[in-house]
Amino acid sequence: MMVMAVMKALSLKKSVYVLVIASVLSGCVSEEERLARCEAKGVSRDVCYQVDRANQQMIDNNAQQSAYANARAAVKQHAQATKKKSVYYYEGMEIKKVSTGLNINGLPASLVEKEESATVYQQGLHYFIVYNTGHLAVLNNQRQMLGWAK
Incomplete structure (x- = not known):
């Protein structure tokens, strides 16, 4: 009875707070x-x-x-x-980042390696390293650096 009298005296919001606090403290x-x-x-x-x-x-x-x-x-x-760049160019190649990976001149590149900081793709005689920072490096088939795609 006393609890009901106290509940009526308090507003609905305050009574909800009291009930929450009481239920939390009962489990302590x-x-x-x-x-x-x-x-x-x-x-x-x-x-x-x-x-x-x-x-x-x-x-x-x-x-x-x-x-x-x-x-x-x-x-x-x-x-x-x-916003990160999604289209890069390197020596006449158009390199696009798409949801499925990387497209070079409209053809998909195959995923070679995925690390925490970068992803490596291959298409034809080139390797493409896409860094999480947004940079894209182009390598030849011996994995020697050719340059950065812009």
């Missing part, structure tokens, strides 16, 4: 409670403490790794927001 267990449960199973307090510390450290490490991964993903998205 203090360190002492965790140690008491462990000791109730017949394990010494020192071992229980060490296990609890290890669990807390593992949770912290996982949260930190997730935060780093999310931050890396966010930074990559900022870099991708810039």
Whole structure:
């Protein structure tokens, strides 16, 4: 009854906040409670403490790794927001970046190698290295640098 009286006194928004906070806090267990449960199973307090510390450290490490991964993903998205060039020219060749890879004078190039920072394609006697920075290098069949496509 008392809860209902308090709920009526609060606005709907405030009552939702109170319910959320109450539900979150009801699931919380203090360190002492965790140690008491462990000791109730017949394990010494020192071992229980060490296990609890290890669990807390593992949770912290996982949260930190997730935060780093999310931050890396966010930074990559900022870099991708810039418009990259999609058509290059080198000695009469028209090189286009398309969704399926690379087209040279309208013919598809085959994927040779894909790395984190660059992708290598081959078409005819030429190799084409497409860097994530937007640069495109042209190599001959002995993989000697011929120049940069512009």
